[in-house]
Amino acid sequence: MRNPSRWTLAGALVLLIASGAVAASLRTAPEASTRFISDADGRSIVEHGFNTASSAKSTPDGFPLFTEDDLAREQADMGTNFVRFLISWRAVEPEKGVIDQGYLDGVEERVQWYADRGYSVMLDMHQDLWGSAITPSGDSGNGAPAWATFTDDLPVSTGDMWELVYLEPGTIRAFDHFWNTTGEHPELAEHYADAWRAVAERFADNDAVVAYDLMNEPYGGTLQGVAFESGPLTELYQRTTDAIRKADKDTWVCVEPQAFGFNWGLPSALGAIDDPREGDPRVAFCPHLYPLPMDLGEGFAGDSKGLVQGTVAQWRSNALRTAEVLGQGRGAVPVILGEFGLDATGEGAGDYVKLVYETADAAGMGVVYWSRDDGSWGPYETDGAERNLVSWLNRSYPREVDGLVSWRSSADGVTFSVEDGGTAAVYLPPATFTSEPTVQGADVRAWDPASGLLTLDVTGDATVTVER
Ligand code: MNI
Numbered sequence: 001m002r003n004p005s006r007w008t009l010a011g012a013l014v015l016l017i018a019s020g021a022v023a024a025s026l027r028t029a030p031e032a033s034t035r036f037i038s039d040a041d042g043r044s045i046v047e048h049g050f051n052t053a054s055s056a057k058s059t060p061d062g063f064p065l066f067t068e069d070d071l072a073r074e075q076a077d078m079g080t081n082f083v084r085f086l087i088s089w090r091a092v093e094p095e096k097g098v099i100d101q102g103y104l105d106g107v108e109e110r111v112q113w114y115a116d117r118g119y120s121v122m123l124d125m126h127q128d129l130w131g132s133a134i135t136p137s138g139d140s141g142n143g144a145p146a147w148a149t150f151t152d153d154l155p156v157s158t159g160d161m162w163e164l165v166y167l168e169p170g171t172i173r174a175f176d177h178f179w180n181t182t183g184e185h186p187e188l189a190e191h192y193a194d195a196w197r198a199v200a201e202r203f204a205d206n207d208a209v210v211a212y213d214l215m216n217e218p219y220g221g222t223l224q225g226v227a228f229e230s231g232p233l234t235e236l237y238q239r240t241t242d243a244i245r246k247a248d249k250d251t252w253v254c255v256e257p258q259a260f261g262f263n264w265g266l267p268s269a270l271g272a273i274d275d276p277r278e279g280d281p282r283v284a285f286c287p288h289l290y291p292l293p294m295d296l297g298e299g300f301a302g303d304s305k306g307l308v309q310g311t312v313a314q315w316r317s318n319a320l321r322t323a324e325v326l327g328q329g330r331g332a333v334p335v336i337l338g339e340f341g342l343d344a345t346g347e348g349a350g351d352y353v354k355l356v357y358e359t360a361d362a363a364g365m366g367v368v369y370w371s372r373d374d375g376s377w378g379p380y381e382t383d384g385a386e387r388n389l390v391s392w393l394n395r396s397y398p399r400e401v402d403g404l405v406s407w408r409s410s411a412d413g414v415t416f417s418v419e420d421g422g423t424a425a426v427y428l429p430p431a432t433f434t435s436e437p438t439v440q441g442a443d444v445r446a447w448d449p450a451s452g453l454l455t456l457d458v459t460g461d462a463t464v465t466v467e468r
Contacts, residue, residue: 021415023256024167029317030324032364034331034405037252037284038208042403043423045120046397047336047366049082050074054373057126057142062091063106066372068113074372077386078379078394079452081119084213084368085110085339090145091264092195099198108202116210122254122286122368123199124213129165130174132285140165143216144419148188150177163295164261175221179232190234193243204248211252213286213338217259226269229258234271241273241283246349251278254286254336257322263290265314268322281330285323286338288370289315289356300348300355312355316363335363341370341377344389353392361397361409369393370397396433396466402458413437413467426466428452437464440465 036044053064064086074080091103107123114121127143134141134149134156151170158165165171177185178192196212203209214237220228237255244253253275257268268287275281291311298304323332337455340356342349360367369389379389396414398407402422408415414426423445428437430452436444441464442456458464 014275027321029320030332031320031361032406033320033323033335034364035327035331035334036364036404037210037212037282037334037336037366039120039400041400043400043402043425045082045210045366045400046404046407047082047120047122047368047428048078048377048393048395048397048399049080049084049119049368050372051084051086051124051339051341051368051370052372053086054371056086057128058139060134061106062088062103064372066110070372071113071117074379075117075119076451077390079399080428081399081427082122082366082368083114083119083372084122084124085114086216087123087125087199089142089148089192089195090131090143091201093191094145096145096147096191099195103200104202107199108206111206111208116207119208120210121208122211122213122250122336122338123203123209123428124216125196125199126216128176129162129171130219134165134168134171134174141171144174144178148178148191149174150185168441172221173220174185176223179221179223179228179236181221181223181232188238192236193240196240197243197247199264200244200246200248200251203251209251210285211254211286211336212244213254213256215256217263217288218256219260220258225258225261229269230271233258234273237270237273242276245276250282250356252282252334253282254284254338255326256285256338257287259288262315262318263288263312263320264292264295267318270322272326272328281328281333283326284334284336285313285319285326286336287319287322288339288467290340294346294352297343297346299346300342300352302347305348308352309355312359316359319365320363332364334366336366336368338368339370340367342374344387345376350388350392353389353405353424357395357409361407364406394429394431396426396428399427399453401425413465415463415465417461417463418458419461421460421462424456424458426454426456428454428466428468435468438465438467 057065129141131141131144132138133146154169156168156170178188205231241253291308293304293307323335326333359383396409398416401424403418405417441462442458
C-alpha cells in the first residue's frame with residue numbers, strides 16, 4: 001500500500017485521462033480566455049511570478065523565508081510582475097474567533113515590497129493535508145489552526161509520498177468535519193469565511209492586492225469529484241465570496257477545483273459563484289497542473305513525455321471549460337495557472353517549462369511557478385547560486401496592457417492584440433534585448449534597457465509586434 005509501483009499508477013493515469021477525455025468531449029472547450037484580472041489602472045495583467053513560498057507552511061510566524069532583497073533579485077533576473085503569496089488560516093485566526101492583526105501587519109509589510117516594484121499580489125489561503133495538527137509531531141500538514149482540527153483520534157501515518165497522507169483516516173475526518181459532512185461542525189466553514197473577511201477588510205483599499213485565492217488545493221475527504229465540487233466546495237466559495245464582499249467590492253476572488261484529479265488533467269464539476277458586487281462579477285479560476293508521471297519522478301522524456309503532453313492538453317481544455325461555467329454565459333472568466341513546477345534537474349525539464357508557458361500563453365492564462373524556494377525546484381541554490389530555471393522563466397511577455405485580447409511570446413520578442421488600446425507595458429529580457437527593439441502597431445513611449453521594460457502607446461484595435 002505504501003509503495004504503489006510507478007507503472008501501476010501510470011497505468012491508472014492512462015485510464016483516468018481516457019475517461020476524462022470522454023467526459024470532456026461532451027462539450028467543446030473555448031480556445032482561450034480573453035478576460036483578465038485588471039490592475040488599479042484598469043489594465044489587463046498577464047501574471048508571471050512565483051508562489052512565495054513553501055517555507056511559509058512551516059515557519060512559526062507563517063511568513064516565507066524571503067526578503068526584500070530576494071524580491072529585488074527575482075525582478076532583476078526574471079522580470080516577474082506577480083506573486084501568489086502564501087497566507088494561512090492558522091496565522092490569521094490562531095485562536096478561535098481571534099484575528100491576529102499583527103500577522104496581517106506582516107503580510108501588509110511584505111505586500112508593500114511588491115507594491116513598491118509595480119507587482120500585483122494574489123493572497124493564497126494555503127493548506128496541504130488540512131493542517132499541522134493532524135499529527136502530534138506537527139510536521140505533516142499545514143494551513144488550518146489546531147482548534148479547527150478534529151481527527152476524532154483516527155490514525156494518521158506518514159511516509160515517503162506526502163500526498164498519500166490525504167488518504168489517512170484522521171486526515172479524511174478533519175476534512176469531513178470542515179465540510180460538515182459529519183453534521184457536527186457547521187461553525188468551521190463560518191470561521192473560515194470570517195477569517196477571509198478579516199483579510200479583505202485589511203486589503204480592500206490596497207491597490208497591489210488584486211486577487212484572493214480562496215483555498216489551496218481543496219480536498220473533499222469522503223466526498224470526491226462531482227459530489228464534492230458541485231456541493232460543499234461551491235457552497236464554501238459562495239459563502240466566502242459573500243463574506244469578502246461585505247468588506248471588499250473590487251478584489252477578484254479566485255477559485256480552485258479539487259486538486260486530486262484536476263491537477264492530472266481531469267475535468268472539474270465546480271459550480272458557478274454569484275458575485276454580489278455591483279457591476280461585472282470578479283470571479284477567476286486558478287487551477288494547478290502537476291502531470292502524474294512527473295509527480296512520480298519521471299522526467300519529460302521517454303515514455304512519460306507523451307503522457308505529460310496529453311495531460312497538458314486535457315488540462316488546458318478542462319480549465320477553459322470550467323472557466324466558461326464560472327462565466328455564466330459571459331464567456332470564460334480569467335484563468336491563472338496558480339501552480340506548476342518541477343524538479344528542474346530532471347530530463348527535459350526546460351522543454352516542459354516551455355510547453356507549459358506556450359500552452360498558457362495561447363490559452364490566455366497567467367502562470368505562477370511553484371515555487372520561490374531554494375533548491376532543485378527553485379531558481380536559486382541555498383548558497384545563492386543561480387539555477388537553470390532562471391533562464392527558462394525569463395521570457396518576454398506583455399505585462400500590463402489596456403484592452404488585451406491575446407498574446408504569444410518567443411525568444412525574439414512578443415506579439416499581442418488589443419481592443420480599444422491605451423498603454424502597454426512589455427517585459428523583454430535585458431540580456432537578449434540589448435538594443436531598442438523594433439515595434440510595429442504601437443508608438444514607443446519609453447524603453448529602459450536595464451530593466452527590460454518597454455512602454456507603448458496603442459490606439460484603437462491593434463496587433464502589436466515587438467522584435468529584437
Ligand atoms: O500533487 C499535488 C497533490 C497530489 C495529490 C493530492 N491528493 C491525493 C488529494 C493533492 C495534491 N499537489 C502538488 C503541489 N501543491 C502543493 C502546494 O499547493 C505543493 O507542495 C505540491 O507540490
